[in-house]
Amino acid sequence: MSEVHAARRAALRAHCSPGDGTALLISRPANLRYLVGAVPAHAALLLTPGGEDVLVGGAVAALRGTPDDALRLLAVDGDTDPAATAAVLAARDGAASLAVEEHHLTVARYRAVRAAGGGLPLGDLARAVEQRRLVKDEAEIAALRTAAEITDRALGELLESILVGRTERHLALELERRLVDHGADGAAFPTSVATGANSGSAGHRPTDRRVEEGDFLTVRLGARYRGYRCRIGRTFVIGSRPADWQIELYELVFAAQRAARETLAPGTECREVDRAARAVLDGAGHADALGPLTGEGVGLEMGEDPRLAPAAMGRLGVRVPVTVEPGVHLPGRGGVRIDDTLVVRPVADGGPELLTITTKELLAL
Amino acid sequence: MSEVHAARRAALRAHCSPGDGTALLISRPANLRYLVGAVPAHAALLLTPGGEDVLVGGAVAALRGTPDDALRLLAVDGDTDPAATAAVLAARDGAASLAVEEHHLTVARYRAVRAAGGGLPLGDLARAVEQRRLVKDEAEIAALRTAAEITDRALGELLESILVGRTERHLALELERRLVDHGADGAAFPTSVATGANSGSAGHRPTDRRVEEGDFLTVRLGARYRGYRCRIGRTFVIGSRPADWQIELYELVFAAQRAARETLAPGTECREVDRAARAVLDGAGHADALGPLTGEGVGLEMGEDPRLAPAAMGRLGVRVPVTVEPGVHLPGRGGVRIDDTLVVRPVADGGPELLTITTKELLAL
Known part of the structure; x- marks a missing residue:
């Protein structure tokens, strides 16, 4: 299954980040499951424009062995919002903007992501992952x-x-x-x-x-x-x-x-x-x-x-x-x-x- | 139990809307249950500065008889966000601002609430209801x-x-x-x-x-x-x-x-x-x-x-x-x-x- 998930992420990136420097931040649990497979509680996925896929979360260590090789795992402690940590990474990687799931992130988490990203502009990924989930393989x-x-x-x-x-x-x-x-x-x-x-x-x-x-x-x-x-x-x-x-x-x-x-x-x-x-x-x-x-x-x-x-x-x-x-x-x-x-x-x-x-x-x- | 819920709402209003014209919008399900009792899916509670308590939701009709007399029930159809409808009511009632639960509302819903409220300024109710839930009766x-x-x-x-x-x-x-x-x-x-x-x-x-x-x-x-x-x-x-x-x-x-x-x-x-x-x-x-x-x-x-x-x-x-x-x-x-x-x-x-x-x-x- 691991190639399947990597391919889904590649397709999402091609569709939503076509070379314009947009990093994608996915936080909705069903969308994470679709893109990564088994998903720990309290996680977020960052797809950088440079082509790196990072799963950030409180219990990602438990996933070792499960996800594919194309996925980097980054553990954060339980009090840290993985979405905010992902925003820090996106800013560091020189992304031009960060698209988030506005229909899933709460206002409070959105503010945390914005603060963590420094000046990184935020956009809306909207229901792009849900749309890709519509037709099943x-x-x-x-x-x-x-x-x-x-x-x-x-x-x-x-x-x-x-x-x-x-x-x-x-x-x-x-x-x-x-x-x-x-x-x-x-x-x-x-x-x-x-x-x-x-x-x-x-x-x-x-x-x-x-x-x-x-x-x-x-x-x-x-x-x-x-x-x-x-x-x-x-x-x-x-x-x-x-x-x-x-x-x-x-x-x-x-x-x-x-x-x-x-x-x-x-x-x-x-x-x-x-x-x-x-x-x-x-x-x-x-x-x-x-x-x-x-x-x-x-x-x-x-x-x-x-x-x-x-x-x-x-x-x-x-x-x-x-x-x-x-x-x-x-x-x-x-x-x-x-x-x-x-x-x-x-x-x-x-x-x-x-x-x-x-x-x-x-x-x- | 109905007086209990009315008393909780009165206490919340006294604490968070002390005569400054702030309307309160509660959307988090456990908080609704605390303030209203049984809660239908897809609902929001508006406490106006004028002292009216309105429960807006898709299936509030099913609650008839359950809630207390001090609560007005307002049914909306399934595609309407009850929080947005509550914002319309708050603006109509002449509220000076509307405090929402930023830790619960998604960014997308927040934008819908803001649009529905016209120029009504939005504030953050934060975890005020959770704080009141800490000590139990x-x-x-x-x-x-x-x-x-x-x-x-x-x-x-x-x-x-x-x-x-x-x-x-x-x-x-x-x-x-x-x-x-x-x-x-x-x-x-x-x-x-x-x-x-x-x-x-x-x-x-x-x-x-x-x-x-x-x-x-x-x-x-x-x-x-x-x-x-x-x-x-x-x-x-x-x-x-x-x-x-x-x-x-x-x-x-x-x-x-x-x-x-x-x-x-x-x-x-x-x-x-x-x-x-x-x-x-x-x-x-x-x-x-x-x-x-x-x-x-x-x-x-x-x-x-x-x-x-x-x-x-x-x-x-x-x-x-x-x-x-x-x-x-x-x-x-x-x-x-x-x-x-x-x-x-x-x-x-x-x-x-x-x-x-x-x-x-x-x-x-």
Whole structure:
């Protein structure tokens, strides 16, 4: 992996520091992970115009052996801001300016960086690293694929166990344990288990409510594997057979989710994906049930670009992993969510690659 | 609780906006929780010089009923920065300036706040809210006490189970499950379980190593209860009896921890607590084994003020909860950590109140 990280840094430098003497200072943890690999807490990366890459941090010594040869490690004590130390280095190396991540550095840290840099002018690197993270390479997609396999397996095992009488909290904890059992670093985001009137609610945090006969049960989880995160969401019915309203609502959300999935192709406008799901739900009178997003990019973080939303700009590209996650929640009754993680692929390569392969039939458990 | 939060806001306003027209903008989540109670994601609190308290946020509607009457709720859509909206309100209300948390706001958000405020001058609220959080009231200490009880119980149950052959990861997950079982909101920080050569290492993340006969086993965990967090750390020996070097090292760390605990009193210099532990370890030739801190404040966050460290400034006050957590790790062999959470109390009230009461005898399990 080490050449991969060195190549990413070289590409970033070529893009953001094209021979004008700009040094780049990266501090946002997910961006550091992308550019360096494993990242210690409290670190900053400096890319000098002269071509030197320096990782400054409180515990970089622990990284020895992990990063690539092209990276110099510089340890600082715990009270020193690594970003400020990086500014000192940039000034010493004769950089003409220093671009920092203004969307991540706090005002207080920014002032410390400015003071440490002497007269070195500061610029904004903005979301340049995030933009480079949008399209994944095949190694990143392989990590996402493994994350999805782990997630499918954890969910599959849960479905084989007895659910009635168990609390949302317990089911969520068991799912997270199973993720780790199967090799995940941990959960990609807090696992949501929602029963009865809670089901289908987007941001539901597990409670002590127990699963009952006749409930809808919505489960949303994802594994984190080598830093990469995915999401699956499924809704089940507890008992021998679903009620008519449950079948109807399930089929509606399934149709909306399928409609959105079917739009996923290189060149599709992001808002077009959202519109496809929304149109199905609107047609059935559930215009307000959908939240602000139908899906979002995933990778080293949940909620990366692109956003699949009504006002989203831009088009999908090849090898962009996204979630498609519409849902409807009827207050007091419950609802349905169906979430998948897919990778945008051209038709020639078989179209969108579905990573989360657990069945989307309405199972009665 | 609602009067408590209103009173905290009034005290903050009296302290930081003494009739000079300064509006206060609080954005740091733990500070919002302190001043408002439950806090939705993506929110900001504005205290106007005229005496109005406004909570601005994306999901403040969900708070209806929770906060106190003295708080106005203002919903904004998900793409709007609540801090920028608060700046608009402050300017409209005729504030002379707006103090923001420069240690929390990013440069990008700061620019958005400045633009939204028109010509409104911005100042720095700095860590004014954190300073007010240092000394806890008895309701906060009661929450910490419950957190510690839950933590002791989860640890006690683990000690009754069979440990040999189980992995660090599994033990950590089981402890976190037990914390939630006993009523915790969740873990206060990632639970650390370290066996064999990993034991005693401060930042150890659980691995797939299994517990073996003869191991030292170090466990560090804490519950989060109503937002309040504590820490306990204990080291055990696996097997019928400890080796001589294990007894010796344990007694040393225990002596260092006790020496530090015994200094805890109102008026003690923070660095004096650290020095007491360090002196014991230095005397035995383990000067380098101790990390930068012997302990730290706890409350709504881990790692609050005060820091118990060699260069720490300031003195302990009554009703300040701190951890005391020295440790020694011998590379390749393992080591010992013993962590407690205590509240500083005057001698007349019985001296320091030990919240984490699990025995510190060296147990052979």
